[in-house]
Amino acid sequence: MDEKRKILIIDDEPDLLKVIKNRLESWGFEVFCWATGAGAVKQVLEIRPHLIILDIMLPDINGYDLCYKIKKTPEISSIPVIVATAKQEWQEDMGDIGRFAKADDCIPKPFEPDVLLDKINRLLNK
Amino acid sequence: MAKKVLVIDDNEQDRKIAERYLKKSGYNDIIMAVNGQEGLSKVNAENPGLVILDTMLPDILGFEVCRKIKDSKGPQAPVVIMMTGAVDAVDAVKARQSGADDYCVKTADGGPLLAALKNISDKDIDPHT
């Protein structure tokens, strides 16, 4: 059997991190969590996840800028990123945000587990 | 001792603003009238030393009220500051012609009224002191 696929979730809500971690683990992923923008890139470089789920509203940095930063860092630029947001204006512009932040996909909060799994699988099997 | 002040204005908001800035300028004895008729009778009954008078009153024109105050009391007449919601040179001229001592526009921060009050106390044209 393959080694477990690694997913890094970057979100500042500990409760939500906990439940998403639980859900992703039930799907068989190895899950890492990070709660701030600071040090996030370092985490990605260390963990080298197969996929990143990134909240667009972090306390210290705009998730969109962080995504851009990840995508501009050569060693990790190929890691797929799904941006998640609970903000109304971002939800309306999902397509645009993906395009701007160079994110690979996006998902609104609250999300449907099936939709999330579908997006993860599609990106991992690319 | 600060003199008694009569504010004649039909707008409650404007009366409150006037009251606030009068108190700020040290006038604590303040009475109100909501129209020209009431204003004139209070001038006679209460002998205020200063009248803050709106140009637009529901019953009598503010200028008419001013003239009546100045005519009826002669040299004993109170100082009159006319206030307006509209900026109009003609209004200012009419105010002066009807005997007003100063004229200013109404603003939320009461700045022009404060300036007018300061003007009055600087000149000290109060007939009672």
Add this chain to the structure above:
Amino acid sequence: MAQVKINIIIAGAGQKAKALLELLHSHNAIRILGVVDKDSSAIGIKYAQKLGIPTASDYQRFLSQNEVVEIIDLTESKDAREELGRLSNGNTKVIDSRTSIMEILLQELNNKTSELEKIRAELDIQSWGLQKTNEGIRTLYKELEKKNEELSKLDQLKSDFLSTVSHELRTPLATIKETVSQIRDGLLGPTTPRQQEFLTMCLENIERLGRIINNLLDLSKIEAGKTELKRKLTDIMGLVKRTCMTFSSRLSSKGLEIKITFPPEAIEVYLDEDKIIQVLNNLIGNSVKFTKQGFIGISVIDKGDFIECSVSDTGKGIREEDLERLFSKFQQFGQAVDPEEKGTGLGLAISKGIVELHRGKIWAESKLGQGTRFIFTLPKYNSRQVLKERIADSLRAGLRTQELISVLVFELSGFSALQEKLGRQKAGSFLNELARILEEGLSNRERIIVEADAMFSILKETTKAQALSLKDRLLSCGTEFLKKNGLDRETAIAWRVLNFPEDGSTVEQLCADL
């Protein structure tokens, strides 16, 4: 006041007489009866005639029995004096002219002075009034500026508030939803069927709460003027058909029919697809919800300058007095036929907002017991009008927070030929691709907005010179792209650069020469 007039006769008509006439002829206290001189060609005689004052060679006709007449002696000959001396009696006085004139002049001077004083006093009042008015205007202007500043701060606060609220409400909702669904899905241990049932109910209500939050935010955004339309030329009939399709399972499960009436020709309207779908969803959803049997009718009518779209049903109808309130917030009329289809009470208010943003109208007609018809109109714009409006809207939004903005407009000339050559869809995606390429030349926060055959970008804190050099860079990228696709013969990129405040100090001024 009646004025006592002094009647005078001027004796002698030399230079002096002329001067005297000049001085006195219009004086209202003096009546000049006549000028007498033997010499009818004397300068004073001529002058008197010019003024219309009678002249003669002797005094007789000017003298009166009843009135005092003063003869001002200006003659210089002895004979003439003797003659005058004979005339002096009773009512006729030959007087020392100089004294009399001095008196008049003094009086005159006094009058003039008091008049001047009056004028000066009047002027004083006027200038005082003017000064007061100036002060007033200055004060009010300052106040207005302050208010304006406060308003734009408030506006920003409102935007921030809306976006924070949506974030703050949805984040806990996401945690709750995910937790409940994990319990239901058995991720946290087995559950009984009864627990499952309750958890499902819980999830349905979470969904509903989510819908209410969305609707409330949609509406607040519309009301706060924060909703931006993303309009595209859209086939309205295709849009309606697609929306109807999403209702097919609900319709067939309720045994309802749908009847669609379209005009023979395709109609394309500039609209925000997602937003109009939201309106259609609302209207069709309402009709389905409140109709037990019969059909839902949907029609699109071409009315020339605008299209009229209607959704009708054979439901129980709405009372006439309720029709007005229909589009207000949280108004729900009647029980839904299916109790599980609980609405948010905001759908029609949002629909109204969206239609009005498109500058259309929406209303309802109903007969109790027969059904209800909702009608909305959408004006047909040409691409130029839409572009102008989009730029104006974006500028207005930008100017709320910025003092320096440039607008970059690119237009693809020969776009209609391109559409014919490539087909509408391909031409459209070609345009989008071009926009994407141009966008890469912008800093990462700037966007290119595509509108019909043109595109524009609002560049904050950018001077005209900066915008122009950026334009050169983008233009060469764009032209290269056209060449690469072999389209540089048919089409070319035209451009405009506008700068606020350099090219205009209001949005209207800036957009006027677009």
